[in-house]
Amino acid sequence: MVNVMPLEAMPVSPPAVAAQFALLADPLRLRIVESLAREQLCTCHLIAITGAKQTTISNHLRILREADVVLGEAEGRFTWYRLAPGAFAEGLRRLQGITKPGEATPRLRPACAP
Amino acid sequence: MVNVMPLEAMPVSPPAVAAQFALLADPLRLRIVESLAREQLCTCHLIAITGAKQTTISNHLRILREADVVLGEAEGRFTWYRLAPGAFAEGLRRLQGITKPGEATPRLRPACAP
DNA sequence: CGCTGATATCAAAGTATGCTGATGTGGGGT
DNA sequence: ACCCCACATCAGCATACTTTGATATCAGCG
Numbered sequence: 227m228v229n230v231m232p233l234e235a236m237p238v239s240p241p242a243v244a245a246q247f248a249l250l251a252d253p254l255r256l257r258i259v260e261s262l263a264r265e266q267l268c269t270c271h272l273i274a275i276t277g278a279k280q281t282t283i284s285n286h287l288r289i290l291r292e293a294d295v296v297l298g299e300a301e302g303r304f305t306w307y308r309l310a311p312g313a314f315a316e317g318l319r320r321l322q323g324i325t326k327p328g329e330a331t332p333r334l335r336p337a338c339a340p
Numbered sequence: 341m342v343n344v345m346p347l348e349a350m351p352v353s354p355p356a357v358a359a360q361f362a363l364l365a366d367p368l369r370l371r372i373v374e375s376l377a378r379e380q381l382c383t384c385h386l387i388a389i390t391g392a393k394q395t396t397i398s399n400h401l402r403i404l405r406e407a408d409v410v411l412g413e414a415e416g417r418f419t420w421y422r423l424a425p426g427a428f429a430e431g432l433r434r435l436q437g438i439t440k441p442g443e444a445t446p447r448l449r450p451a452c453a454p
Numbered sequence: 455c456g457c458t459g460a461t462a463t464c465a466a467a468g469t470a471t472g473c474t475g476a477t478g479t480g481g482g483g484t
Numbered sequence: 485a486c487c488c489c490a491c492a493t494c495a496g497c498a499t500a501c502t503t504t505g506a507t508a509t510c511a512g513c514g
Contacts, residue, residue: 240367240374248365250435252502253355260354263438266445269461270452282503284462303460303511304452308445309438318435321364324377324423325432331380331422338384338418338490366472383491396473398492417481417490452460 238316246317249293254278255286259309262296266308352430360431363407368392369400373423376410380422 250256257276261267267275272283287307290296295313299306364370371390375381381389386397401421404410409427413420 240370244365244367244370247361247370251358251362251365253358254502256354256358256361256434260434260438262445263440264445265449266447267449268451270459271449279504280461281463281505285502285504288462300461300511301451305461306447306451314435314439318432318439320370320374321428321432321435324374325428326377331376331378333380333420335379335381335385337382337415337420368472384489393474394491395475395493399472402492414491419491 238320243316243320245293246295246314249290249295250314250317252286254282255290258283258286259290259295259314262307262309266306268304268306270304272307352434357430357434359407360409360428363404363409364428364431366400368396369404372397372400373404373409373428376421376423380420382418382420384418386421 250259254276258272261272261275269280269283269287272278272287273280276283287296287298291298295310296307297310299308364373368390372386375386375389383394383397383401386392386401387394390397401410401412405412409424410421411424413422
């Protein structure tokens with residue numbers, strides 16, 4: 227038996243989720259992701275939007291591509307990028323779990339007897 | 341005139357939001373935050389839960405404290421930590437904006453005429 | 455067919471980040 | 485008063501990350 231748990235129910239280990247947040251932890255990469263969430267764009271657009279150098283943009287796009295959160299489709303001389311479906315879904319779920327409680331956090335255990 | 345925009349409506353610049361995601365970008369820090377989202381804990385609990393060294397935990401708690409996402413309350417020899425109210429709220433909003441569309445991303449502009 | 459523009463890749467450099475060991479502090483129990 | 489425990493701080497090290505300039509690729513156009 228390898229794994230009978232449905233994908234959605236399978237817990238994602240902290241390292242994997244942290245890696246998703248790490249993708250959003252850079253200001254420039256965050257702007258790229260937020261831009262691609264609105265519309266498809268090619269590299270040159272992102273260069274114009276962000277004001278960053280071509281090499282820098284290309285680098286971040288590779289990072290996002292290798293993390294499977296953006297998809298690049300070569301079309302002639304251009305490469306159109308868009309957000310991968312379901313990208314950051316797990317990160318969103320975890321963040322909702324963190325923020326949700328809202329109420330005062332309970333103190334469930336006595337001081338220091340792990 | 342200085343600023344008449346209500347706090348909730350004021351846009352948060354990418355660097356500030358990226359900094360929030362950066363707090364969650366480390367696996368250990370993510371575990372700490374998720375633990376504190378459930379219940380108040382003191383340093384020794386987090387040491388036991390995570391298996392990390394005291395110094396490491398203390399370091400991350402200082403980072404989280406200085407970012408105003410956790411609150412520490414000294415009580416005798418112990419320091420009880422809890423998530424600050426409203427912590428990561430802006431990060432959550434931005435992530436919802438990124439994930440929300442769901443549908444296929446439109447291609448709004450022509451190739452490269454910024 | 456050679457040139458230009460869009461983009462990817464690579465190596466170098468500077469900076470930031472996390473972990474660790476040593477050390478300081480301060481409360482509580484004996 | 486003394487000692488132990490919970491916790492914080494600091495400096496050093498190793499590693500990872502971002503940016504940049506140089507260079508390669510590759511499609512379309514004259």
